[in-house]
Amino acid sequence: MLLPLLRPLDADADREFRVDLFPPASLETVGAVRRLLRDMLTATGADPDGPCLILSELLANALLHGAGAPSVALELRCGRLYIAVTDGSPAPPARPEPDVARTCGRGLDLVAALADDWGVELIGVCGKAVWAVAAVDR
Template structure:
């Protein structure tokens, strides 16, 4: 999902933000990114739990199934949080069939349950971005 870099003139800088992050491809980064988002949203008085889980799942999937270091964009605008995580793999995102006995592979099920909408965009021969949009509340 391509997010514009310009902030609209009507934007409230105390209620909107954008983070463009290029973290290393190490498992420990998931917790670091989750804490960064949690602290940012809580600082604005917003519920951080659903957004942090979405971010954790998307970054984990990029690390486990993607190629190279992920790129992460998190943007709050108009009361909606936009999260996009890209990696260099053009391979399609595989979502296993629902199975209650599975002990892993439920990340996109969680994203689907928590996000208002989500999807995948191919970035030409450069890979893909998995994105999610979720309303945030006080």
Template sequence: MLLPLLRPPASDPAVEFRLDLFPPALPEIVGALRRLLRDTLRSIGLDSDAPCLVLSELVTNALVHGDGPPTVVLELRCGRLYIAVSDASVAPVVRPDPNDSRTSGRGLDLVAGLADEWGVKLIGSYGKAVWAVVAVGG
């Protein structure tokens, strides 16, 4: 899903970036990653609310339902933030049926509501990546 960073001729390299992160599989990493993304987006004048929530949900799901430490890729291109979180589990991603009485299990509902698009990419026997694309207009 994430492609090499190719800038259109008129793009501003000051507002495009790619971060490849290899955090430990610890619950407190969710907040640290969210703050990193928030501060990065704010420093270039972009809205961080929706991207930070999407990132938090994807990392939390990888920690709770995945296997091993996650890998996180954040790439900003042309006003769209590409977020991918992978883990070593090949177990399928399950999005529960909508139910207003659920007290948990709504993370992918939030991702679907906030992202322009999202999905799951199997990485052979190495696991899977759950990805989302979020507009981050300034």
């Protein structure tokens, strides 16, 4: 089951939402998390297509190549969506060499093309967070 932890907006008037998710380590959760983000962005009047694709790629990579159950943080602030997906593997994600014949392994290329910025932060020996920032169109 997907249980979002909705955080109060405090005094930060620029933040429209922040959600921390702790989905099970199953590829079936990618669609559920993507639908949640789509619904939240649609409710704010934002176009969900690009951000949902970024989230799907980051979460699927964490589940396929990471370790343990992932966590997801989503925050919409000042027209920019901040996405972070963590997993228990300290190994950074690998981007294969460009190859037009390749039928898989293009997820990070999509993230790089759609996000305004993205990167990886190591969390000591406990894993990593792969993050992306994308402007949302309204």
